[in-house]
Amino acid sequence: MIEVKNVCYEYSPDEPSLGAAVEDINLTVEDNHFYSLIGHTGSGKTTLIQLMSGLLKPTAGEIYIDGINICDKKIKTRDLTRKIGVVFQYPEYQLFEDTVFSDVAFGPKNLGCDEAEIKNRVQKALKTVGLDESYYEISPFELSGGQKRRVAIAGTIAMEPDILVLDEPTAGLDPAGRDEILSEVKRLKDERGISVIMVSHSMEDVAKVADRVIVMNKGHIAMTGTLSEVFSKSDELYSMGLEIPQISKVILKLRENNVNIKSEIYTVKDAVTEISKLLKG
């Protein structure tokens, strides 16, 4: 569980005119939920997750992970990596080893796992992201962009953190690859009972996997709640430059035209079931 209390962060405290990147953040991330962090470009999402993973120290406020104050000087980032694992925006630029296998093994090795454990973890992680054994000995630099992304995500999954944070994991991927990664991450969450925080700009993706949504606007938390709680406030989302899923707009239009359909529909799959129910009934 992560508790963020009154956290503020400024990138350049010397120049107050630039203001804080995030301000007054109060947030609780509970176990075993799939969170989605949404917000306009520059709203502070990346900054917030770097704060939560201990890579940035807040200028004010405190952050607790499982009751441990991570702002404490004695806590090393390295010890936090067991609890929280982050996959950054465009993580393919962090690859450096000569084979896919050893690159994914970098994290577990740093955690001090033994050979057998490392092997086991790497195999599981690569399987999760859909890369089979034929990739193990390939140089990561010979892979396509999307495959590199998968290797990088596997690198963090192999560390088996309690909370997995993904910063726009699907940006620039093809639709099939996007769905595959999303569903694998969701399955991982259900299997291990971990929490996932995913930054995304696609409301469709959010609707597909998340059960909780955190909305950021101009460095503040604008809303938090379940998927339907947040998506039901479409006007507020619009005012922050955000949207609701396309299909929900269709449903809203249908309701405006006196079609008797429930409003809490956010994925095409749900819409299909509801509409066919309507047509039959």
Next chain:
Amino acid sequence: MIRDITLGQFFPGKSLLHRLDPRVKLLWVLVYIILLFLVNTALGFTLYVVITAVLIKLSGIRVKMFFKGMRPIVFLLVFTAVINMFMTAGEPIFKLGFLSVTKEGIRIAVFMALRLMLLVTGTSLLTFTTSPIMLTDAIERILSPFSKIGVPADAIAMMMTIAIRFIPTILEETDKIIKAQKARGADFESGNILARAKAMTPILIPLFISAFRRADELAVAMECRCYHGGEGRTRLKQLKISKIDIESLCFIPVLLILVIFSRQFSLGLM
């Protein structure tokens, strides 16, 4: 952190120093540095500090930024000062074990530290008030007479422009990569020198790869826009020597005379 590096930073403005021709400024910095090494009396240094302070005031840039630029050389400053203090032969003032601090030592230490600080401040005055483009333009213009004997002035200038342009980008990239590897549990702080050097590979390899990739992309982008060297290329902003440039150049002999004059005036030992 890595972001504290002020090298190549430029603060846009409209002050007198901003308006000077970059070639004139370059010449001034050169003179400033050469004369700084001729200064050897307390009077001379006082003069220099006052002139520098006036220039800082004229530039309209906050003093804090100049101190920030000093941060990377703090170690060098302390180191040279200590070495000079103990290692200079002369009249001892007090002893620390087998080491003795001499009067001459203190004098040289103070002067050396002052010289280094003035050196950094003087060059910062140039880079803070001159955009990198202007600076490389000036260098190109100064080098252009030599292109007849085979010095590729425009290529040198273009390379410098690109290099300067990419300093912040590379720093940002380094910052990102360090964070990403830290998130994977990389440890850059513990272990002996060998272990630490080895721990740098996860940073250096991605950094080099991205630098090469960027260079490649940039080359393609430049070719797409028909860049083919400096020949026949015209400029958006032409450099022109104006009245204030001439006026400022008149101060060079004044400074020279003042510095030579100050060398005659050693107050006691100082």
